[in-house]
Amino acid sequence: MIIGKGSNCLFDDLGFDGCVILNRIEFLERIESDIYRVGSGFRFNRLGVQCSNEGFTGLEFAGGIPGTVGGATYMNAGANGQEIADVIDSIEIVTTEGKFQTLNRTDLDFSYRSSPFQDMDHLAAIFAVTFRLKHSKSARKRQHEYLERRRISQPVGERSAGSVFRNPSNMEVAAAELIERAGLKGHRVGGAMVSNIHANFFINIGDSTSQDMLQLIGLVKEMVYEKFGVKLKEEVLYVHPYCHGLNPYKDKRPAV
Ligand SMILES: Cc1cc2nc3c(=O)[nH]c(=O)nc-3n(C[C@H](O)[C@H](O)[C@H](O)COP(=O)(O)OP(=O)(O)OC[C@H]3O[C@@H](n4cnc5c(N)ncnc54)[C@H](O)[C@@H]3O)c2cc1C
Structure with a gap:
């Protein structure tokens, strides 16, 4: 399994029975x-x-997201009405047979927190991503504003994997709001706690085990379903010892 910064992953305390590759392909070049x-x-x-x-617009939202370009592409990361897929031109991958391929964005289907890579059998790794951006004099100011908003509304500096759940589709309401309305802010299981600042961030307040975190995720799902009839779906990836291969999403074992 290849990871960027692991910022969207919850690893089981028992570890992962396989090889974890930490990605250090860190170049940046201006083609034009x-x-x-x-x-x-x-x-x-x-x-x-x-x-x-x-002076380019499209990636202002990335300020404050603690991952890599590969992880963001795999997750189709987004915020503030922007997502990475909007500004990708092409993606270079390495296949499980060791071949390089360049894929054009126009041939790939992305949607909210979903990319074709989550379902691609022959993917070994995303190697590089090419972005085509548009000029904007206000991009810098906007990037600062988004970052400031993040500082106020998220538990920055606490240990978390970002948003635990995806926002429910076809609903105006965000997962955080449902969790808050269910009265779960500050709710704890062992060392895992629903953040008091942002209810969709679950933080490790010191000694959380992966089981604490999984139990909290399960409990919040249950309570939100009981109260509002909404089935929340995890955004965070649970990586456990029996995960097979690269892709936790393709592992059919339920998260909790
Ligand atoms: C404080 C905080 C704030 C966050 N805010 C946001 C936000 O606003 N919006 C948002 O969308 N997310 C957010 N996240 C979640 C996370 O940071 C993003 O999803 C990020 O893009 C993941 O990048 P990563 O490199 O850490 O991926 P990882 O967690 O390392 O990996 C995620 C998945 O991508 C796969 N992967 C990673 N690199 C590659 C590669 N090169 N090739 C193939 N597969 C790969 C991994 O195998 C894994 O399945 C936040 C997280 C935190 C902790």
């Missing part, structure tokens, strides 16, 4: 003034800040 080709291990946050500072 508005086209960036970036190694998949490059820090996504850094890319967002750099592009915005250089």
